[in-house]
Amino acid sequence: MENRYVVIDLETTGHSPVNDDKIIEAGIVVIENDQIIETKSSFFNPNKSIPPFITNLTGINNEDVKDAPFFHDKADEIISLFKDSYLVAHNVPFDLGFLNAELRNSGKNALNNPIIDTVELSRILFPQSPSYKLSQLAEFLDIYHDDPHRALSDAYVTAKILLKLKEKLFSLPYETLDTLLKLENRFKSDLTSLLSNRLKELAFSTEEDANVEVFQGLAFKKTESIAQPSSTDIQSFGDFLDVIYEENGTLQQNMNYYEKRMGQREMSEAVFDSFQGKKHALIEAETGTGKSLAYLIPAIHDSVKSKQRIIISTYTTQLQSQLLDEDIPLLEKIVPFPFQVALLKGKSHYISLEKFAHELQNGNKDNYDIILTKAMILVWLTETETGDIDEINLPASGYLFYKNVSTESEGVLDPYSPWFSKSYYQKAKRRAQQANIIITNHALLSTDIFNDNQFLPSYKKVIIDEAHHFEETAAHHYGLKLDYITIQYTLNQIGHSHENNKLLGKVIAPYALQVENLMKQWDDILDSTKYEVEELFRTLYHYVLGMRRDMALSDIGRVQYRYEKEKEDYKTWNVITEMATRLTFYFKDLIHVISSLEQKFDQEEWLDKYDKEDLNGLKVLLQNFIDSLEILIISDIDIPQAKWIEIDTKGKNNAVYLYCEPTDISSLLAEQFFDEKESVILTSATLTMANSFSFMVERLGLSNKPYITQKITSPFSYRDQVQLLIPNDFPEINYRNMDDFILATSETILDLANITDGRMLVLFTSYDMLKKSYKILKEKMDIGQYMLIAQGITSGSRSRLKKNFQSFNQSILLGTSSFWEGVDIPGDDLSCLMIVRLPFQPPNHPVYEAKANYLKTKRKNPFMEYSLPNAVIRFKQGFGRLIRSSNDRGIVFVCDARVIKARYGKYFINSIPEVPITFDSTNELMEKAKKWF
Structure with a gap:
């Protein structure tokens, strides 16, 4: 049996045999001795009509199956194919569920073969795959998939994936396979025989993998330490730029389709001048400048020559990936001397090998997601050089397990511990210490600024890319967030004393009898605490609902309410303050019980270091809740800040989130960042409003500092494009x-789509408007005319929605919030960008409201000083989605006539590149669009 695998894929009339859905096509591939020996394919007559959606997806119509056999005609033949074999499918529950339903309906016994689910096994063995959908997994594994959503093609691809999975499984070290075998009884796939036989083979093998290190039963990839580059003579910066940028320079020699961009060298010189003059700089580099190379080149030169590290901070992980995967490898070819680059993130990103090894010894009652997470991490450890959990896609509750095994959870690691030298976080810090360039993110940079420089190696020069987000990120990291779900989840994870699968129960289980009184006390206080949490957040929920003033709506549809000096005005708020104070006393009582336990255990010397770390970690968590309640509800802090509550009206009546952040962080940034650093370069494609940097200068606290500004224009010919x-x-x-307005917008989307064959990105400023437009479009569109993809409605991440958009010839993508920037869709995939409304924040948005009030106290105009510049910068970001190369061509359609009619409209027009503008009736604009294309 172990040498025979029968792979099946089915196309059906729907998703569930319980709803009388039927098989319409089966594809079967037989593998013996790791060779595909047979393929079979057949249509089946479902004795019912095939829904249009299924026809559109698979290409199978009623005519195709009209003369096909019924399933019961082929039932015996199918049963014989599966004799003495594994049954393999990509999502076994679906295919086996249909197969057995049809067999039972045919009067046959259900199949009970051992199974292999290639979705599950792929998640375990290829944890770094970006997706486990069949076509995307095939692409990741370089398997050609010629006819997706047809049974035989899908079965053939699944068979190829299975062979890759077996190859990968048999390449794993003994220790990894041994631990997988211990977890196997909780998998869906039957892997006992495969794992056991492979372990027997390895037990008698003398071969050792030089790339794998084993410690205390855990196998992980050996990582190389950074070698310090030898000292070298560095030519002058001008000569250095000539070597790279000029005709037949190293950039031209190493880039396909190289186009010299004057702005790129201009920007490199501006960065160099700022470093040399020890000045800060704001550099707006429009689309097409090639700004990341433009700032990396002077940064590398300066760092190697001065022997000083330089920090580069980005807002998105997407840009970090571009720098590390594309720009740095190119620079290693074109820069004529060696240099080192390191990525450094916060401790929560790196796995702790010690904590993970400890957790593998526990977990008899783990749920399926945690077992799957452990298996994925086991395999990933044999591949990763960084230990950065962002490299893999864990199941949802897997991230909750991961929190317990991240470096952040291990406290202060003893430098004399044998695990210290193996710590991924310590290795990342050492690499950063030795590197010329450290790439990080705005979040860690902000945390470092406001925590006495604890997280990054010392530095004097920094380049902040995507700098239009820096002030906002700094404010978030100086602020606070507290919500019901986090508190209750934490208390549930800590658990009662008798819950041996929870954090506290695991620690005290061996000594429960000796601390019975303390445990009774703990359980009583925990129950009271959970009750008080319920009551507090339920009261907050109804308090917000009861406010009569207009509420704001967040991007994801939550109601937002800003609270300020509530105690003076509302009797109910006094009740809420008393409830929050009472809750802090319960948290203090829980901390007191843990401290008493620690004293008792210390006297008896019962606990190991892991248990002590866990108990201390619980106290830290509970103390954080106390501190947050003090700041968010109980005390009044005499600094300008925005405090607001968000409630999810579609969730439970305690789905409440509390936030606060400073309304003006410019003075903090000025004192704790710009005063401390020699040179800070702030760059983005969107730093100006109507060619003025004044808004960003004020917002960041640079007004009284020496700084330079420079605007690098795009090389694209916007007038023609x-x-x-x-x-x-x-x-x-x-x-x-x-x-x-929404109806007119939806009708215009369809009219434009008919002209551009889809290929449209539609940007909304509110999720509510997006949902309503989606509903209208679905009603008005012919079935199958366009692939309609909508953020928050179509499942998948932003990058997945973008890939889906590019995969279909005629598609329309509706996006809000994050789609206004960082989405690159070059070429013919995008021909029309629609901006539904000018992206002003609603006037009752909590942060806007607080900042507006603060600006009024300074006798400033909130609209001109804050609202308008923010909207203009957002508009510029949205506009920049259309033209991403010199060959792109398309239309920007702005539904909001205020851009022409309003007095402030000129600020939007004057902030984008000069383009031909037509302000006319919708019918005339459609005619113009037809002629343009």
Whole structure:
């Protein structure tokens, strides 16, 4: 049996045999001795009509199956194929469920073969795959998939994946396989025989993998330490730039389709001048400048020559990946001397080998997701050089398990511990100490600034890319967040004393009888604490609902309410303050019980270091809740800040989130960052409003510092590549009745899509408007006319939605919030960008409201000083989605006539590249669009 695998894939009339859905096509591939020896394919007559959606997906129509056999005609033949073999499918529950339902309906016994689910096994053995959908997994494994959603093609690809999985499984070290075998009884796939036989083979093998290190039963990849580059003579910066940028320079020699960009060298010189003059700089580099190479080149030169490290901070992991995977490898070819680059993230990103090895010894009652997570991490450890959990896609509750095994959970690691030298975080810190360039993110940079420089190696020069997000990120990291779900989840994870699978129960289980009184005390206080949490957050929920003033809505549809000096105005708020104070006393009582336990255990010398770390970690968690309640509810802090509550009205009546952040962080940044650093370079494609940097200068606290500004214009010919169309006959935007505007927007989307064959990105400023437009489009569109993809409605991450958009010829992508920036869709995939409304924050948005009030106290105009510049920068980001190369061509359609009619509209127009603008009726604009294309 172990040498025979029968792979099956089915196409069906729907998702569930319980709903009388039927098989319409089966594809079967037989593997023996790791060779594909037979393939079979057959249509089946389902004796019912095939839904249009299924026909659209698979290409199978009613005519195809009209004369096909019924399933019961082929039942015996199918049963014989599976004799003495593994049954393999990509998502076994689906295929086996249908197969057995049809067999039972045919009067046959259900199959009970051992199974292999290639979805599950792929997650375990290829944890770094970006997706486990069949076509995307095949792409990741370099398997050609010629006919997706047809049974035989899908079965053939699944068979190829199975062979890759077996090859990968047999390449793993003994220790990894041994631990997988201990977890195997909780897998869906039957792997006992495969794992046992492979372990027997390895037991008698003398071969050792030189790339794998084994310690205390855990196998992980050996990592190389950074070799310090030898000292070298560095030419002058001008000569250095000539070697790289000029004709037949190293950049031209190492880049396909190289185009010299004047702005790129101009930006490199601006960065160099700032470093030399010990000045800060704001550099706006428009799309197409090639800004990441432009700032990396002077940074590398300066760092190697001065022997000083330079920090580069990004907002998105996408840009970090681009720097590490594309730009740095290119620079290693074009820079004529060696240099070192390191990535450094916060401790929570790195796995602790010691904690993970300890957790593998526990977990008899772990659920399936945690077992799967452990298996994925086991395999990943044999591959990863960084230990950065962002490299893999864990199941949802796997991230909750991971929190317990991250470096952040291990406390202060003893330098004399044998695990210290193996710690991924310590290795990342050592690499950073030795590197010329350290790449990090705004979050860690902000945490480092406000925590006495504890997290990054010392530095004097820093380049902040995507700098339009820096002030906002710094404010978030100086602020606080507390929510019901986090508190209750934490208390549930700590658990009662008798719950041996929870944090406290695991520690005290061996000594429960000796601390019975303390445990009774703990359980009583825990129950009271959980009750008080319920009551507090339920009261907050109803308090927000009861407010009569207009509420703001967040991007994800939560109601937002800003609270300020509530105690003076509302009797209920005094009740809430008393409840929060009472809750802090319960948290203090829980901490007191843990401290008493620690004293008792210390006297008897019962606990090992892991248990002590766990108990101390619990106290830290509980103390954090006390501190947060003090700041967010109980005490009044006399600094300008925004405090707000968000409630999810579609969730439970305790789905409440509390936030606070400073309304003005500029003075903090000025004192703790810009005063401390020699040179800070702030760069982005969007730093100016109408060619002025003044908004960013004020916002970041640079007003009284020596700084330079420079604007690098795009090399693209926007006048020839873009048409900006604005309708003059759209319904007026009315906050109380948006229906007419939404209907007009939806009809225009379809009219434009008919001209551009889809290939549209539509940017909304509110999720509510996006949902309503999606519903109208679904009703008005012909089935199968366009692939309609909508953020928050179509499942998948932002990058997955973008890939889906690019995969279909005629697709329309509706996006909000994060889709306004960082989404690159070059070439013919995107021909039309629609901006539904100018991206102003609603005036009752909590942070806007607090900042507006603060600006009024300074006798400033909140609209001109804050609201308008933010909207203009957002608009520029959205506009920048269309043209990503010199060959791109398309239309930007702005539905909001305020960009022309309003007095402030000129700020939007004057902030984007100069393009032809047409302000006319919708019909005339459609004719213009037809001619343009």
